[in-house]
Amino acid sequence: MDGNPFTGGEIARRLDAVRTGLAEQELDAAVFASPENVFYLTGLDHWGYFAPHLLVVPLEGEPTLITRAMERVTIESHVRAAGFRGHSDSETAADVASRVLGEKGFAGKRIGLEYWTAGLSHGLALRLKSLVSADWRDVSGLVDRLRLVKSTEEQVLMRRAAAITDLAAAAVIEMITDGADERDVAAACIAAMTRAGGHVPGFGPFIRPASRLGEEHTTWGGGQYRKGEPVFVELSGCISRYHAPLGRLIRLGGISDADARMADVTARAFNAVLGALKPGTLARDVYAAWQGAVDDAGLSHYRRHHCGYCVGVGQPPSWTGGNSVTGLRHDSDLEIRTGMSFHILSWLMGTGQGDDFVSNTVLLTEDGPEVLTRTPLGPIVR
Secondary structure (H helix, E strand, O other), rough: OOOOOOOOHHHHHHHHHHHHHHOOOOOOOOEEEEEEHHHHOOOOOOHHHHHOEEEEEOOOOOOOOOOEHHHHHHHHHHHOEEEEEEOOOOOHHOOOOOOHHHOOOOOOOEEEOOOOOOOOHHHHHHHHHHHHOOOOEEOOHHHHHHOOOOOOHHHHHHHHHHHHHHHHHHHHHHHHHOEHHHHHHHHHHHHHHHHHOOHHHHHHOEEEEEHHHHOOOOOOOOOOOOOOOOEEEEEEEEOOOEEEEEEEEEEEEOHHHHHHHHHHHHHHHHHHHHHOOOOOOOOOHHHHHHHHHHHHHOOOOOOOOOOOOOOOOOOOOOOOOOOOOOEEOOOOOEEOOOOOOEEEEEOOOOOOOOOEEEEEEEEEEEEEEEEEEOOOOOOOEE
């Protein structure tokens, strides 16, 4: 968060790829509003994304980044491949974007706009389209698809994030004991991330007792962890907006035979996913490998909505890369490619035959899947 993490060549390569996509759709320019995509195309890493950021990318010439005028110093420090136009708080980003598009001669032209992003409110989109008479086209997903495959520079950031994830996980595991205060455990986790050089992650950390397992996106409270109740842990280190999550189930005081058997199944199912992650494979076939291992263990009644999802760039309030999840689902035809990174989840909770959960970040390299997070699978008993 204290500078642009990318080289000029990296940003130029990304902009070239975006322009190729615009040309294929016969567009003259596009306006991108997704915080993750604005970051990807400019390297702007700050907390100002709560307010709209509009990036105008023409087929030729310098892009223009439009946001609040007060962000000028940060943008001039971080952004090298786009000009800056700020707006006062008495006008909107759409007002300035309309002027920029007019000055560049795009009135009446074919202009792309990201319709499906939390970075563009309905009102702001209506305002922009009312001010600029153009043939507006939806370019949602254009940059997101480019982000799926991580470059060499991105892979370095992913590995650094994973190392911080493991340090944070170790701090949490050490702190979770019978009677441990939930807030103390969370504080140790966040302190470990910060001291290791990490940045604030998009999510979490999620650390909560199994009695609140179903509260998907809640985290620690004001209670204490007690022997006999497992603790759910899912967290990610973050370096320059890149995330490498992991998840574990921490048991206090012992583990039942049924849960121990289930821990063996989760590990085998996780390894089945690794075996299926190959270039050209479809996401649904990766899920089928996970489900096959589960079925072979006598759990054919058990189904999940996915066995993982693509991960990398994430802006608060998420590490999933935006307001949607690109999952390894039973019905997905996403093609697996070298350079993709995934948060792989082997989740077997509520099976009726024991419970366990593990997850790791995995990068598909030229040599095969590389598990970036190294915390032991377990079972982990404290």
